[in-house]
Structure formats: structure tokens, C-alpha cells
Amino acid sequence: MRWLFADPTNVAEMDHRNRTLGAIDAWWRSFQAKTTDLDALFHRRSEWDLAGWMHDSLGAVHSGMMWEFGRAIKQPGHRLVITPEMRRWLRPVVRTLFERAPTIRGWEFYPHRLAEDVPQTILAVEARTGVNITGAVVAANIAPARKIDLWFDFPAQPGLPEQAARNAAFVATETLMGEQVLDTWIGGISLLSDDSSRNHRPLPMERAQATVGALIQSIHDQLPTQKLAEVAKESPEWSSVTLEPEEQREDYVGRTDLIAATVLDIEMFRAAHTGMIFTSACHSRMGEWFVYLKLDALEVPNEERVDFRAEFEDALDPALLEAGAGCVIGGGSGLRYSYIDLALSNIQQAVPIIRRVLAAGRAPLHSWIQFFDDDLAAEWIGIYAHTPPPLLSLDDD
DSSP, rough: OOSTTTTOOOOOOOOHHHHHHHHHHHHHHHHHHHHHHHHHHHHHSSOOHHHHHHHHHHTTTTTTOEEEEOOOOOSSEEEEEEEEEOOOHHHHHHHHHTTTTTOOTEEEESSOOOOHHHHHHHHHHHHSSSSOOOOOOEEEEEEEGGEEEEEETTSSSTTOHHHHHHHHHHHHHHHHHOHHHHHEEEEEEEEEEGGGGOOOOOGGGGGHHHHHHHHHHHHHHHHSSSSHHHHHHOOOOOEEEEEEOOOOOOOOTTTTEEEEEEOOOOOHHHHHHHSSOOOOTOOSSSOOOOEEEEOOOTTGGGGGHHHHHHHHHHHHHHHHHHHHSSSEEEEESSSSSSEEEESSSOHHHHHHHHHHHHHHOOOOOSSSEESGGGGGOOOOOESSOOOOOOOOOOOOO
């Protein structure tokens, strides 16, 4: 269910939001009352069911939230990490949870698992996979879609089964790089073979964090120093792309029916359409939101769909540019839907403009603003007040 863009007039969404906020506040009251017991447990002065208590108290917010405790980083004391892991669409709720956190002396709170040093990484990988990765080497290169690919080798473990090695490589990446770097910047995680090792220079694990950090900075430094509205004015180089969508069906999640598109930023398009985690920070240093308009073109003849989309693009782009709220950065046609990609510098200002322009052009009832970012997969904004929800693919709601 929507969180950031929940409809204030929707009784079910408001009930869900209010219940969740109540559960968040109750969780923090419970946590604050338990800090003395937690400190005693971590110093082995008492024993009690921590997992059961976390299940009951934090689980009341959402059962999909994972947690772990550790030592504080910036002060003496403890840290608590709360993360939705693969349920990335829960991240807006997690952010709200931490925004409502009280200040508690001796405690630090984090929404991602933090990066660890090599000794701790070795311990974590062995605990979770049974593989001792002492002596492992890592190669890292910038990959398409503004991601970083990693390759691992475990020379101290000859004959290690491939699946065990891949599991160890993933856990090593998550632990050594931290969950935020993993989700934001890491593309492929592979194993070095005799052939691939000729093309990559593996380094000791001790140098992996610094190497990946330098590559991230390199990607960031190559991003435009302007908003994409300015880039679009100056760049005549747009790319045309064709895809092979899923077989014909009644409805489609996201842009899974897309057949052809024209885009300003091909690397961004690759990031959004190759199954990788999409994060806007990889593609803009200006804090832009990347969204797409999904317009139901079921009743539009195939030969008229380009013109159907172009009418909205031609009206939207100048309206957004005039307001300084964003611009059109692409568009495409699918088996059922038409799409318009936008870069928005001010989403609160842009949404009323988009709704007004599309309503004036009599956009179909089934027309939505949706988001590139995986963290916003549950979010959507209907073009009309009575627009029903789009088809979403979430493991629970």
C-alpha cells in the first residue's frame, strides 16, 4: 500500500497509515523502556528472549522488517540496524520509523547494514555460509548502467562448489561494502575463472572497499553538473531502443510490455530495464526524481500510438520547463501502454502540472505517475482523483 503518496481521502490508506504510525510510536516507547535490559543482555548480565520481543514489538510495524544489533560506531554503546532487505518498497516506511526515533544516549540507529572490516567479513561469511574466505581476492570494474561489477576468487578453498562460492561472494559483498553500497552501486557479483582473470586485476580484500569507493566517485564525477532539463536542451543525441516484452496478457506490471523507446540517457534506461536495482542517485547529482507516466492505450489503434503519446509529451515538456519543475527525458510504446519518462527536480510542484496537462488532453482514466526507483515500487499517483491503483508486483502489502 502507498506510503509517501497515500491519498488523504482514501479511508483504507489512511487507516493503514495511522495504524502503522501508531505501531511505530509504540515500538519506540517499548524500545526506550527496554534499553537497560538490552545493555544487560549484550554484556551477558542477563538472559531473555530478544528475538521474541523484537518479533512482537517491531513486527507490529511490519513483519518484513529485519534487524540486527552491534557496537556503536560514533560513541561508546550499541547500534541497531532495521532494514527491509529485499522488500525495498518498505524503505519509505523505514525512513519514517527512523524520523520518529527518540534520541537515546549510547544508541545509534541505521537503516542499512554497515560496512565491516575484513576480519569481521570473514567471520560473517563463515557464520552465514560455512565458507572460510581468508585470503580471498576481489576485482572491480565500472559496468554498464552506472554500476560496479565484482569478481571473487577464494584461492585458499580449492574445489569449493560453485554455488557455495557464489553464496560466499554475495555475503562478502554485503558485509564488506555495506548494504547501501550493495543496493545502490553493485551490479553483478561473479567468480573469477581462468579466462576472466586475464581481463581483471584481482586485489586483496583489504583494498576492495577503497577501490569500490574510488569507482563510485568516478561514476559520480562523470554525471552532469546540470539538471537534465538543461542537458536535454543542449544534447541532440537521443537513443532508440527496442525490447522483447512478455507475451500478450491482460495487464502488465511496471513497463514489462515496453516494445520500443526513445531516451535521453541510455545508461539510465539500461539500469531501469535489465533487472538491476534502480537508484536515482546513480544518475543525477542534482537530486532529481525519475518517474514515468503510464497511459492506457488499449483503445488506441497501433498506428496512432506514437501520435497519442507525442501530444502529451509536447504539452508536458514546456509546462514543466516553464515551472522549473522538470522535463521529458524519453518515451515509449508497449503492447498495451504508452510511456513518458520524466526527470523532476520538484515533485510536489510537478504533480499538479502533470495532472492538469494530462486531464486537459483527456488522458485515459487508467493513467499513473510511477517511479523508477525500486524503493518506490509501491508508490503511485493517479492522474484523476478516481483513478484506480495500477497493477503492482509486491510480495505482500
